Amino acid sequence: MKLRRRRAAALPAIDPCMGDPLARSFCDALAHRDWPTARQILHGTEHPDDRCFLLEACGSVPDVQDWIGTIAATDPLAQLVRGCHATAWAWEARGGYRAKYTQAEQFRLFFERLRLAESSLYDVVAANPDEIAAWAFLVRTARGLELGLEDGEFRFHQATSRHATNLKAHAEWLQTNCQKWSGSHDRMFHLARSAAAAAPDGNMLHALIPLAHLEVMLDREGPAARLYMTQPDVQAELRAAAERSVLHPAADLRPGWPLYFNTFAMAFAQAADHPAAAAVFSRLGDQITTHPWQYVPGDPTKTFNKARATVS
Structure with a gap:
């Protein structure tokens, strides 16, 4: 046969x-x-x-x-x-x-x-x-x-x-304040945490938090990158930011919302927080965005699919 x-x-x-x-x-x-x-x-x-x-x-x-x-x-x-x-x-x-x-x-x-x-x-x-x-x-x-x-x-x-709370302006200013451009990790986190603290529940400015942690991860190599993301304080801050935005009952799903869900999905996957990643992926469905998956070498769609399969 x-x-x-x-x-x-x-x-x-x-x-x-x-x-x-x-x-x-x-x-x-x-x-x-x-x-x-x-x-x-x-x-x-x-x-x-x-x-x-x-x-x-x-x-x-x-x-x-x-x-x-x-x-x-x-x-x-x-x-x-x-x-x-x-x-x-x-x-x-x-x-x-x-x-x-x-x-x-x-x-x-x-x-x-x-x-x-x-x-x-x-x-x-x-x-x-x-x-x-x-x-x-x-x-x-x-x-x-x-x-x-x-x-x-x-x-x-x-x-x-x-x-x-303009999302585009904050995202661009965060990138400017990254160490790889004109700033430092301290400047970047100050902006991310200040903006998130002032943002209402459900607002996607809270996605600046996982984005900042991913930027730190990129500056580290090999096991050090994964070790950083799996630190309990990093995991806790990611969870708190998600609960105030993508996982909040009043999440503001304006046009472009998949970008922020992808950011959290990648951060949780890198942090090995599988339950939180699965919760975000379940809301996200197939709405993949290039950013931030292109941070990982390889095809972003394959990286997305692999991460989703790992946590489901």
Whole structure:
């Protein structure tokens, strides 16, 4: 009798729109160069976190820079899209590796595209200082252009003075304060813990805590990385942050919520807290995000699947 091989389970796909139908419509409109539809969607999205999510998702759409510039000359919303998209476009050129592994040509394109993003976004805030999304993305361009902590902090405060819990601004400022960029572990944790302490229950700012611990893990090698994540005080802080956000009954599942669930899922998996990881994975389903799984060498989807299988 001929034995049949069992077909391997299909890996979940990474959706830059994270299953959000409005973000998918927005990105599809940009892909088809249908600016009136894209503009209508963006104009109607008023919540700062939702607006930032749409503008983050649009970075996955190819060739936007080929046509958006002409429209941006007379339309501030198109200029906003141009700047936010160019930020993602710049990091695409740089790649995901640290500076010592990045080639000179990659850096040339990176800075060229970042300067386009910086110029576009500053045109936006010059015309409308209350455009929170532009300030949030400017935190990232300041980091990429190596403008220093003072510039980044100014932009961060411009965003958060208008929206105190802005997720995008906090995430970008946390990265700037990481040791691998311009800061230190102490600065990073001060920001993460201060923001989480001030955030209401259910808010996803609590995900800054696992993100900070993952950044420390990345600075350690081999067994030292796992030993760090499995320390009782780290495990306890991760649990407390999850109970105030992704595992809280009032968890705020705004567009983009899978990113924060993935962050906790990876942190709990690395911390060998299998019950907590399983609880997050069960709520997450197949909504995998590239970040933070790309922190581990290999295909993010395979890393996600392996972690989920290990804790289930």
